[in-house]
Amino acid sequence: MNKSIAAAFIAVLALSSCCNNDGGKFTESSLFLELPEYCPTPDGMAIDENGNLILACPNFADTSKPAVLMKITPDGKISKWMDVPVLEETGLAAPMGIDFGEDGELYICDNQGWSGSEHGQNRGRLLKLTFNKNGEPVDTIIVATGMEHPNGVKVHNGKIYVTQSLLTPMSTKKTVSGVYCFTCDDRDITVTNSNSDKNLLFTIETENPEVKYGLDGIVFDSTGNLYVGNFGDGSIVKVTFDENDNVMKKIVWVQSPEQLKSVDGLCIDSATGNMYVADFSANAIACVTPDGVVTRIAQSPDCDGSDGGLDQPGEPIVWQGKLIVSCFDAVTGADKVNTAHDKPYTLAQIELDRK
Helix, strand or coil: HHHHHHHHHHHHHHHHHHHHCCCCCECEEEECCCCCCCCCCCCCEEECCCCEEEEECCCCCCCCCEEEEEECCCCCCCCEEEEEEEEEECCCCEEEEEEEEECCEEEEEHHHHHHCCCCCCEEEEEEEECCCCCCCEEEEEEEEEECCCEEEEEEECCCEEEEEECCCHHHHCCCEEEEEEECCCCCCCCCCCCCCCEEEEEEEEECCCCCCCCCEEEEEECCCCCCEECCCEEEEEEEECCCCCCEEEEEEEEEECCCCCCCEEECCCCCCCEEEEEEEEEEEEEEEEECCCCCEECCCCCCCCCCCCCCCCEEEEEECCEEEEECCCCCCCCCCCCCCCCCCCEEEEECCCCC
């Protein structure tokens, strides 16, 4: 068997090992939706109580376009849901991770530091939007402010968990990042991005000296374990809790440089327990089985996403039996496959066969 055939055979076996654990069958990504002109940078996603897919567009690639939340109905119709409330000092909003609470309220990581405004540094916010019975916004509550780099958010058992991808005051030779925890009743908490913050649950160091970016994606499994992605190290950290929600243990659960170069957004398919990972730097999606076997299941070269290619995947979500992926397409660099921001602005999809 020559080397090229052997490599292909090994790749097929690796893919099968991920699929066979749940009987799934994976295909290459295809185009799910082309977004409007005013959505140049799609990112976080969440599903509302009516089954609509909500998409956050911080629009970092063109901050002249206001940050918006888009609504995609189960029959595929897309429309602007709302403008995201701006920070008065910057005149901008930068919604990244979003998640709905148990009462239908929406939590938003407003990452002002990513907005490019010189006034946005350490002015990131965790916002809570409440709605009336008609789904119209009623109030915007500032849960926390002063955050350097709020990125991913998940609501679990009445608490809000937020990743901070950078904690510069705590970083030395290594990049430090962390997870903050707030209650659903918290408001107007000022964060200092240091160990003095009582809401700082834990910190992690990123070992990679070339990619100084830490915790990003965040998800809970069905048994209450927390998983966070360390972007720079391409690893996933598993966190277990005691009965009082105190951190009991945290370990590097997955790290496979050949299969996973970076870790951005994370999601878990409740039907199978498989985790899906947006490999932002490699233009790829990985699958991680419940026992920690990681396999890259889709990958695209540098592309514009028009044919459904993974144009810098930022966030995955399982919706209506498919894996929907937002194509961030805004960052370049030596470690990135992506070389330029370009049109169209897209969401990709990967079919999931759960039989």
